[in-house]
Amino acid sequence: MTFHSMQQRTRIKLCGLRRPEDVADAVSAGCDAIGLVFYPPSPRSVSLAQAAVLAAATPPFIATVGLFVNPGEEEVRQASAAARLSLLQFHGDETPEQCHALAAAVNLPFLKAFRVRPDTTAADLLEYDSICRAGGDRYSALLLDTWVDAYGGGGKVFDWSLIPEELAPRVVLSGGLSVQNATEAVLRVRPYAVDVSSGIEREKGVKDGGMMRAFTAAVRAGDARLQQAHPEGTA
Numbered sequence: 001m002t003f004h005s006m007q008q009r010t011r012i013k014l015c016g017l018r019r020p021e022d023v024a025d026a027v028s029a030g031c032d033a034i035g036l037v038f039y040p041p042s043p044r045s046v047s048l049a050q051a052a053v054l055a056a057a058t059p060p061f062i063a064t065v066g067l068f069v070n071p072g073e074e075e076v077r078q079a080s081a082a083a084r085l086s087l088l089q090f091h092g093d094e095t096p097e098q099c100h101a102l103a104a105a106v107n108l109p110f111l112k113a114f115r116v117r118p119d120t121t122a123a124d125l126l127e128y129d130s131i132c133r134a135g136g137d138r139y140s141a142l143l144l145d146t147w148v149d150a151y152g153g154g155g156k157v158f159d160w161s162l163i164p165e166e167l168a169p170r171v172v173l174s175g176g177l178s179v180q181n182a183t184e185a186v187l188r189v190r191p192y193a194v195d196v197s198s199g200i201e202r203e204k205g206v207k208d209g210g211m212m213r214a215f216t217a218a219v220r221a222g223d224a225r226l227q228q229a230h231p232e233g234t235a
Helices: 020-029 048-056 073-083 096-106 122-134 182-189 209-229
Strands: 011-015 033-038 063-068 087-090 110-116 139-146 193-196 201-203
Touching: 011 063, 011 209, 020 048, 020 209, 033 048, 033 073, 048 063, 048 073, 063 073, 073 096, 087 096, 096 110, 096 122, 096 139, 110 122, 122 139, 182 193, 182 209
Parallel strands: 011 033, 011 193, 033 063, 063 087, 087 110, 110 139
Antiparallel strands: none
């Protein structure tokens, strides 16, 4: 994944899709990527058979991201094949070395989730990003989520001011994003991408097409305001 220092269209990942109609709604809403959860304890988890159906419903040029929590190599291999994954997302306690090894096993790039705690500092984020980057070219970006005592995100927002300005243009921002705060997130953080799951659900694990469209519109509204403010710096 190549990142640009100039302001550009914020990429959008809609995560935790479980039904073909969810994929259709996500695509019509204008997403750049869909997320499939391969973590059985999650209410958003999909089986390999479900993942294959969802992958078949995904059109070209929409990335399919597989979310894993402390997986083994065979689990990643099976999911990558069934869902024709284009990107891996590691959301557990995997070390950077383990992430690189798993990604290399299936010849795919990966995101590594960093769950931001109240005592996390900007230096912590820069250091972890540097460690991941030094491990090899499979590493794509940090996905910043809020620390909760569970895996896979808790729908809570962390303090965005912790994100260093030099890191923000290449991170995926997650954690409690919704229609209500998506525009503000784009304006304040200017991340490379945003990732939403619970913020586009009418109940836990059940996506809502109208909420998907409203969320993507809110992100685009942020992009439009940035473009108006900095017309010479768009890409």
